[in-house]
Amino acid sequence: MKKFMLSIMMLFIFLISAGNAEARYRNDSEMIGQLLIALVVMIAVFLICRELLCWYWKINERLTCLKDIRDLLQKNHDLLLKTLEKEQALNKVKIKPSIKGLKVSEISSGSQAEKLGIKKGDVIVSYDGTPTLSNQELSVAISKAKNQKKEHAEIVIFRDGKKWKIKVTFDPLGLVCTEYNSKP
Numbered sequence: 613m614k615k616f617m618l619s620i621m622m623l624f625i626f627l628i629s630a631g632n633a634e635a636r637y638r639n640d641s642e643m644i645g646q647l648l649i650a651l652v653v654m655i656a657v658f659l660i661c662r663e664l665l666c667w668y669w670k671i672n673e674r675l676t677c678l679k680d681i682r683d684l685l686q687k688n689h690d691l692l693l694k695t696l697e698k699e700q701a702l703n704k705v706k707i708k709p710s711i712k713g714l715k716v717s718e719i720s721s722g723s724q725a726e727k728l729g730i731k732k733g734d735v736i737v738s739y740d741g742t743p744t745l746s747n748q749e750l751s752v753a754i755s756k757a758k759n760q761k762k763e764h765a766e767i768v769i770f771r772d773g774k775k776w777k778i779k780v781t782f783d784p785l786g787l788v789c790t791e792y793n794s795k796p
Contacts, residue, residue, distance in 0.1 A: 734771045
């Protein structure tokens with residue numbers, strides 16, 4: 613861009629000198645008029661070139677900034693792909709969490725547990741926020757919840773590796789449970 617500006621300035625200097633050569637044969641007032649016109653034209657061209665250079669530099673700065681953003685996005689994209697690949701590799705080898713609680717071994721016919729969809733093999737891990745590692749702890753948790761005068765309590769069960777939350781009333785559940793402790 614600098615070469616372009618210099619080329620234009622050289623062209624105008626040439627035109628002025630050519631005009632000067634012709635003006636030698638005319639009177640001085642015409643020569644001064646031509647020099648003033650050439651000077652105004654040179655200043656206008658200089659200002660236009662300066663504005664073009666400023667626009668060029670601003671655009672160049674923005675392009676550089678956009679390239680930096682693009683590079684950053686590319687790095688994040690690559691990192692995300694690597695993370696997803698690792699995640700997929702981990703999902704191929706399923707890691708089962710350690711579960712401690714009460715395993716449902718029997719369900720009474722027509723009981724609250726049967727109506728709520730609790731199944732044989734489910735593991736009850738908490739009753740209304742209290743861990744249930746034994747039948748005695750389950751009884752204590754039920755008594756504690758009844759004393760709080762709530763309408764419902766929430767039990768958390770594990771079934772097929774998934775966690776389920778079920779609202780129950782304080783009527784008997786109709787379950788027989790055994791202590792359960794799975795290790796990964």
